Structures are given as structure tokens and as C-alpha cells.
Amino acid sequence: MPQAVWHIAASILLAAALAGLITRFLFQLVRVKGGSMEHTLKNGDLLFCIRSGTYRRGEVVICRYPRRVTGTLEINAAFSLTWHTLFVKRLVALPGDLVEIREGQLLVNDSPVSDPPRMASPPRDYGPRRLGKKECFVIGDNRLSSHDSRAADVGPIPERMLQGHVKAVLWPPNRIQIVK
Secondary structure, three states: OOHHHHHHHHHHHHHHHHHHHHHHHOEEEEEOOOOOOOOOOOOOOEEEEEOOOOOOOOOEEEEOOOOOEEEEEEEEOOEEEEEEOOEEEEEEEOOOOEEEEEOOEEEEOOEEOOOOOOOOOOOOOEEEEEOOOOEEEEEOOOHHHOOOOOOOOOOOEEHHHEEEEEEEEEEOHHHOEEOO
16 A cells, blocks of 8 residues: 555544544534523534533533433444433532422522523422432423433433533524523
8 A cells, every 4th residue: 555545544543533532621512402401502503512620500511311322333342432422401400419399499409599581381399309429410491391300210410421511602603602
């Protein structure tokens, strides 16, 4: 094989490795699928997310849910690659917090948390539940159309499943904004 082909192949592999490292440790782009974050985010928005830093109550995050996998590629018995389904939610409670939804009001550590605008009726009651040492609680802003930590098959998620901080909407152009 000619040397030029090897250089091209090596360049492609290096670029792929660098892209993988950047998205693993620095930042990533994520597309919103669904309406669980309406009115803050819309279906199809392209988000810019930072992968490092301390998570805070109230911020919009990218997370994984337990047992939610998009795909797996088995290379051999000892090595496989797994793609996890990513979700966009609001982080409402941190490890050790007491979470409750009573008569439609979200309470964290017995203090009311202001909700984003609701779309219809209040959500069902939840808890109270004290989160474990490494558990977080995430909820969609559209409380009526969000599969999140309130659901039995999701529940509070381990901190390690938080994948990034949503910082901005990059696309479409008429929606470019900083996310709060």
C-alpha cells in the first residue's frame, strides 16, 4: 500500500481519537428529542454542553438513565463499546436532599421550588424521599410530558450518570440562547 494512503488513514484515526477525547472530557453537542423540556427547550434544538464542573440544583443537564442503551458494539469477549441514550432534564435535587411533590408543588428540603410554566394540570404527588449519598433527582420542565426521576423505572439517578451541563442552544438560528 502506498505511503500516502497510510498517512491519510493515520490522519483519519488521529482525528477520530481527538474528537472522541474532546467529547468525552471537554464538551459535546446534543440534540433535544421530544417535548419534556418545553418551554425551556424545544424538540430539535441543538445544545452545547460542557462536560466538567460542579453540578448545581436548578441547572439543565445531560444525563443517562439506568439500563438505557442505544447500542453496543462487541469487538471481542474482552472489549465492547456502548452508546447510552442521553436525556435533557433539570437537576432539582442533589445527594442527601429530601425530595417531595405535594399537591403539584415541588419541594426540596421542605422548601418550595419554583416550577417553569405548566402546560395543564399539576403532576402527581411523589415522596417524600431522601436521596442517597450519590443520588440525584432530575425532572423535565414540562412536568406533564416527562419521563424522569419520578418514574419507577428511572428513579433517582447515580451522580455518575450526569454527563454534562447544558450551556446554550446553538440551532436553529432563531433559538440561539444561553440556557438557564
